[in-house]
Amino acid sequence: xxxxxxxxxxxxxxxxxxxxxxxxxxxxxxxxxxxxxxxxxxxxxxxxxxxxxxxxxxxxxxxxxxxxxxxxxxxxxxxxxxxxxxxxxxxxxxxxxxxxxxxxxxxxxxxxxxxxxxxxxxxxxxxxxxxxxxxxxxxxxxxxxxxxxxxxxxxxxxxxxxxxxxxxxxxxxxxxxxxxxxxxxxxxxxxxxxxxxxxxxxxxxxxxxxxxxxxxxxxxxxxxxxxxxxxxxxxxxxxxxxxxxxxxxxxxxxxxxxxxx
Numbered sequence: 199x200x201x202x203x204x205x206x207x208x209x210x211x212x213x214x215x216x217x218x219x220x221x222x223x224x225x226x227x228x229x230x231x232x233x234x235x236x237x238x239x240x241x242x243x244x245x246x247x248x249x250x251x252x253x254x255x256x257x258x259x260x261x262x263x264x265x266x267x268x269x270x271x272x273x274x275x276x277x278x279x280x281x282x283x284x285x286x287x288x289x290x291x292x293x294x295x296x297x298x299x300x301x302x303x304x305x306x307x308x309x310x311x312x313x314x315x316x317x318x319x320x321x322x323x324x325x326x327x328x329x330x331x332x333x334x335x336x337x338x339x340x341x342x343x344x345x346x347x348x349x350x351x352x353x354x355x356x357x358x359x360x361x362x363x364x365x366x367x368x369x370x371x372x373x374x375x376x377x378x379x380x381x382x383x384x385x386x387x388x389x390x391x392x393x394x395x396x397x398x399x400x401x402x403x404x405x406x407x408x409x410x411x412x413x414x415x416x417x418x419x420x421x422x423x424x425x426x427x428x429x430x431x432x433x434x435x436x437x438x439x440x441x442x443x444x445x446x447x448x449x450x451x452x453x454x455x456x457x458x459x
Contacts, residue, residue: 207236214239241441248448249288251459256289256325258457263322265369268451269331272376273414274404275386277440281376281447282327295320298329311335311353312360319364332357336421341413342403354424361430370455371430374447375418376437380411 207215215221215235219242223235259266268285270278282296297318306314312332320326330338335353339345345353365371378386387404390396407414426432433450437443452459 207232211236214243219243238441241445244445245284245448248445248452249284251452252285252289252448254459255452255455255457256293258455259325260290260293260323265320265322265367266325266372266455267320267328267364267369268325268372268374269328269333270374270376271330271333271337272374272437273378273383274401274407275383275390276376276378277437277443278329278374278376280440281374281444282329284444285448285451286327289325293323294325294327296327296329297331311349312356320369332360333421333425336425337414337417338403341410341417342406354420357425358427358430361425361427365429372451372454373430373432374450375422375432375434376443377434378437380408382438384408 215232217239219239223238226235258264270282272278279298286294286296295318299314299318302314315328315332318326318328332353335345335350336357340347340350361371387400387408390399390404422432433447435443435446435450
């Protein structure tokens with residue numbers, strides 16, 4: 199480490215960098231990057247603390263037979279799945295579900311739009327995390343021509359009442375929107391395409407996303423205007439930096455649910 203860099207570090211920073219966690223990040227790359235190592239070590243330390251607190255929160259959900267629904271929305275490659283994985287990493291897998299629904303079946307397409315989501319709402323003592331939710335119809339479907347204008351307008355007229363019904367059934371509802379820049383989305387798409395382990399993630403919808411950026415923005419803003427209600431507000435997370443976005447999501451869940459902190 200250069201002397202001038204060390205001079206600007208606090209005693210706590212130095213202690214963290216000399217810990218096994220800090221040393222892991224210091225020597226993770228051929229070229230030592232002190233600032234990056236410190237940021238990642240701080241992130242992982244904070245993440246562990248929040249994950250431990252999430253275990254307490256889940257115990258509160260289970261012991262009180264409470265029901266929790268958390269929605270994760272955002273543009274393609276915004277980091278929704280990564281945030282869900284960090285939230286669920288250490289909680290009891292028997293008492294939560296991650297729901298990422300595929301294209302509706304022919305039978306589901308003929309049902310009331312919200313029916314397939316109703317069928318996956320939590321039972322008492324359970325948390326459900328939706329990796330995309332009924333809000334597909336607010337943005338993704340109209341942008342890509344997967345629904346009619348009439349279907350879109352019907353959804354927009356019903357969604358607030360639907361969420362009120364969920365909450366009236368003693369269910370806690372949290373809504374996240376992960377917001378990224380056009381440049382960051384392009385960078386992440388390029389990373390996905392270049393990785394043999396990630397290429398499977400790219401879909402035709404992803405491929406079209408950059409070209410439809412302004413259309414996504416228009417429908418996103420209409421969604422916020424209509425559905426950012428007092429009883430079910432959106433929590434918008436700036437997600438260009440994945441680590442800070444994940445921490446902010448965990449902190450918000452812990453903040454808004456009234457468990458014994």
